[in-house]
Amino acid sequence: MKRSILLIGLAAPLGIFLLQSRPVSDEVHAAHLAAIADLERTAEDFSSLTTTLESAWASVEDPGENARTLAARVAESPERLSTYMPQGTDSGSQQDPYLDRYEAYTRIVNQTEPLITEFFAEQAVYLESITFIQESGPRIIAEMRRIRMDRAAAETSQLVVGTLAYATGDASVEEFNPRFLLVSLGRDLRIDANMPRQTQTLLDSVTTVLDNKSIIQSKVTQIVLMPIPDNVSRLIQAEEELYRSSLLSVGQGRTLLSIYAVLFVATVGFVMFRRRKGYR
8 A cells, every 4th residue: 555655656756757857848839939030020110119119209200101100000019919828838937027027118118109199199289280381471570570560570581580490499589589589570459450350370389389398399309218128128038047947847847757757667567576585
């Protein structure tokens, strides 16, 4: 009876080592490669996105649909990566570093997404205001001159030129100059009496440009400085370490299985020998 219990007890670890020595599945290999490729592509997407946003802002242009596509791919990265988890091992302790870095990466992406969304929305309004100033400013000035509002026409011309220069980053124009003209024209009673609606729309567009340029610039800087590339690198490192640990675990399992199998066979042989001797 005691020998039977001994054999059963010895067989239990053998089963554990058999499970541990199973080769890493094709699904795990594929998930590992897909996770690495996805992270590398996300880093490239974010780099391209920030370059596009900076260029579009500097040139006062819409960043375009390609930038929006890049932003969407970056935002969706954590969800895509979640389909590749767990990565190659059932050991919680081995997964902890990967999961910690995955959560940190997810937080950074989630913090970056609303900044990018706000940038797209705010720059769209900003560009609409600039377009209105460019297209309607000369017409409003010409109308002022036609009805002999020469002083208002001169100030409006200075306002249009100064605002457009300020919007495009001309360092010779400070915000104070168009602000002063904005206040002066807002108090002109002849404008209120003769052409209030179209002039007010122009003044509102100028206000939008003056109020939002520094805000949008700050947002661009925030987006560029978000540490998504650093978090991608750390997550790739954790993924590689987790994958290597799964391969190492299999190798250790096979080594232990070989050693234990020899011991198990020797033990069984010894027990059988003693049993046969006892029958005599």
